[in-house]
Amino acid sequence: MAGTPRPGEIDVRALDVGQYSTEPLDSYDEFQHSLRSGTALAISRLANHVVTGIDIDAKLRYGTGVQQITTPDDVKNVLAEQSVPIAARNKILFGFASGSSDFRPEPAVAVPPDSTLTTVAVMQFPDAESAERAAAEFEETDFAIAPDQNERVQLTKYPLAHSHWRPGTPTIGSAIAHGSYVVTTFIATSQPVLADLTDLVEKVYTAQLPMLDTLAPLSAEQTLRLDLDPEGLIRRVLNPSKLGVPDVGGLAAYELQGFLHWQTDRAAAKDLYANGERFVLSDAYSPTTNSYTRGIAQSFGKGISRFLDGAILIRARDIDSAKALWSTILDAPDTSQAPSNVPDSKCAEIPTKIYVKDWVCAVRYRNYVGYVWGTQLQDAQQRAAAQYALLANSQ
Incomplete structure (x- = not known):
């Protein structure tokens, strides 16, 4: 041409x-390849299978922050500090947490008391046994902080979950083992209505657990070898x-x-x-x-x-x-x-x-x-x- x-x-x-x-x-x-690099790659991989607020309830559209869990000590950023030795004893590998709210967060602006807030953390352990043990121990340790004020909560849809609340306080905490994973959630609402709190916890698990079914857990060696x-x-x-x-x-x-x-x-x-x-x-x-x-x-x-x-x-x-x-x-x-x-x-x-x-x-x-x-x-x-x-x- x-x-x-x-x-x-x-x-x-x-x-x-x-x-x-x-x-x-x-x-x-x-x-x-290194432990540090592999852990970071594993956490990014996990984040693709962790819910955000809009997966739970459309009104929870705003992100309040994220937290990576690279060592047992990081667990204190999403659970009570007494949970750190539990994570270490059960050989936690890594985890990722994400917060959501119906209030758009702004620097130096207090969260309104009528806001709904959720935190969802997903942690991977070496096997299902260590995950189940960790979930139960997380609950027992958190409950024992104020045993005379806390009250056990049974979830209708998830009877294996470990949950409790403090009557009169608009918050609830819950943990459940799912294979090698442990999912924990903390929820706060405007009013101390147990039915509303448990409904949100069940919505978290309904959205989160199927996501984990599509993510094969990693061994420590597989984590180290991630590219x-x-x-x-x-x-x-x-x-x-x-x-x-x-x-x-x-x-x-x-x-x-x-x-x-x-x-x-x-x-x-x-x-x-x-x-x-x-x-x-x-x-x-x-x-x-x-x-x-x-x-x-x-x-x-x-x-x-x-x-x-x-x-x-x-x-x-x-x-x-x-x-x-x-x-x-x-x-x-x-x-x-x-x-x-x-x-x-x-x-x-x-x-x-x-x-x-x-x-x-x-x-x-x-x-x-x-x-x-x-x-x-x-x-x-x-x-x-x-x-x-x-x-x-x-x-």
């Missing part, structure tokens, strides 16, 4: 990427700190269910990101929650904490899905702020109540959408350009 050949894509070497690397992670870092990036996704995300060790909020890949744990409005996020298949985090979120209390802190957290600068990479099913996703993310961009010469890119300043500026940019490359942010516009633009170039260089 007659004509003049032209490049199918731009020359990404000409983009202003500042100091950021545009080469995939595996080109400069070799993953090393960082079997689908070749983490290598493609902008990685300013050149992190090579997985971390649940810092360097991790999730399905939509796992990604929703990091979102404040999970109902809105589920709709917004419906075209995404996989979600990769890089320096994105803190896996700890600010709170006024300990023990059951996740129920009373102040929302999910996003780091000041980071990146999220989303793989869509196909190019059309990526275009649809890109068009809905950052729906009010400032056309004057888009990075120079980067196709399918846009940026905007996001209103914030904190003392620093917050610019975000979104880029699309084929069936990938990158989302980056920073405290200076030029920096955010360079991050967007670098993410685009990195995707082009990762094919």
